[in-house]
Structures are given as C-alpha cells and as structure tokens.
C-alpha cells in the first residue's frame with residue numbers, strides 16, 4: 001500500500017474532463033475540458049460563480065460521479081478503469097471526505113464516528129495516529145459525546161478527524177465551513193492547514209468564502225466548466241478582486 005512518504009508528487013489529476021447533462025437544446029456542459037493536477041501536500045481551493053462546475057469537478061475527482069469524457073487519476077490509479085469493488089476500496093482507503101452538513105452518524109459517539117471508515121474496511125486503527133489526530137483537532141474530552149451533544153464546530157472537527165484516520169492520499173472538502181460561524185470555521189480551517197503543514201496531507205476544498213480560500217496554497221477559479229485562472233498563496237483581498245472580475249465578465253449575460 002502507498003503511504004504518504006512514497007505517494008506520487010501528484011495526488012490527483014483530471015485530464016480534459018467533460019461532463020454534459022441533458023442533450024440538444026437543454027444540454028448543459030457542467031465541465032468543458034478541465035485539465036488540472038493537485039500536487040501532494042498542497043491545500044487547494046476551488047472557487048467560481050454558482051453553476052461554474054465546482055461540485056461536478058469535485059464529484060468526478062472523488063469518484064462519486066462519472067465524467068462524460070476525459071480521465072481522472074487518484075494516487076496513480078486511473079479511476080475510469082476500476083470496477084465497482086475497486087472503486088469502493090479506493091474511496092474508502094485513499095480518499096477522505098468532509099461535507100458541509102458534517103454527515104456524522106447520530107447514534108455513534110465521536111470516537112466511533114472517527115473510527116467508522118476503518119471499521120467498515122475491516123482495518124485496525126493505528127493508536128498513535130488516532131491520538132495524534134484527536135489531539136490535533138482538540139477532541140480528547142469529547143470522544144464519548146454523540147453529535148447532538150456537540151457544537152457545529154466540534155462536529156466538523158470530528159468529521160475532519162474521520163477523514164484523516166485512513167491517512168488518505170487526498171481529502172475533498174465540500175464547503176466545510178458553510179454551516180459554521182466564523183470562529184468555528186476558523187478552527188476547522190486552522191486544523192486543515194495544520195494537517196497539510198505537519199502531516200503532508202493533500203486537501204482540495206470547494207468554497208465560496210474568500211477567507212476560507214486564503215488558508216490555501218493555491219486557489220483555482222472555474223467559470224462555465226473551465227479553469228480560467230489561479231492564484232498562489234493569495235490574500236483575501238486578491239481573491240475578492242478575482243472573484244468580482246469573474247462575476248462581471250461572464251459571457252452570455254446581456
């Protein structure tokens with residue numbers, strides 16, 4: 001099995017990715033030729049106006065959706081070549097997910113939620129790694145609590161810990177701070193940042209929020225299903241400026 005040490009320099013990539021919904025007059029090109037590499041150990045934000053293809057791109061990259069044309073490689077594996085069983089294994093073992101709505105199991109404790117993906121895969125957790133992750137997200141005294149007994153920020157930190165437990169090649173985070181107040185959101189973002197800096201984790205995050213994106217090494221902008229721009233280590237102001245220019249020059253708007 002691949003570990004973080006010998007992971008390829010590119011954790012995931014898309015090659016000329018197309019995704020079309022409908023046909024004829026009602027055809028929508030959600031992705032219109034996206035080619036992009038996500039380097040290992042980097043924290044990337046995907047931004048763009050509503051309907052620009054952010055969710056579709058993330059779902060295709062995370063093997064949750066199938067592109068109409070083009071290819072996705074995750075951890076050196078051509079995703080399109082995998083059968084159902086191998087796809088499930090890839091998603092379970094090599095990909096971590098963090099969702100806007102936390103998606104924790106309400107009847108399980110924080111600890112049980114964190115360990116659930118490993119349990120499902122029939123794998124034993126590494127106790128030292130469990131301790132590291134739990135201490136990094138500051139959940140040591142909450143491990144016995146159920147989701148309903150925790151704040152939104154604490155629940156999202158449980159979800160982050162769950163995503164990291166299998167030491168995945170890449171974590172996809174879909175608006176992870178969308179349901180949080182700014183203080184809890186900042187805690188989650190600081191934790192994601194630390195997991196990149198200290199553990200070499202690769203993270204790709206869809207966000208609308210320039211503050212969230214300013215925690216990233218790289219911000220990629222989509223419009224009309226295409227990558228139209230990117231910024232390296234940008235400030236919040238640079239991101240805001242770029243977003244404003246994307247909104248105003250959108251073609252097809254009279």
Ligand code: ADP
Nearest residue numbers: 021028029030049050051052053054055056057
């Ligand atoms: P974003 O995440 O940037 O808001 P999406 O990836 O959700 O954008 O959507 C991109 C485009 O594809 C939009 O025009 C959207 O309406 C369309 N789309 C997304 N999912 C579907 C679907 N299941 N059926 C039809 N059109 C869809």
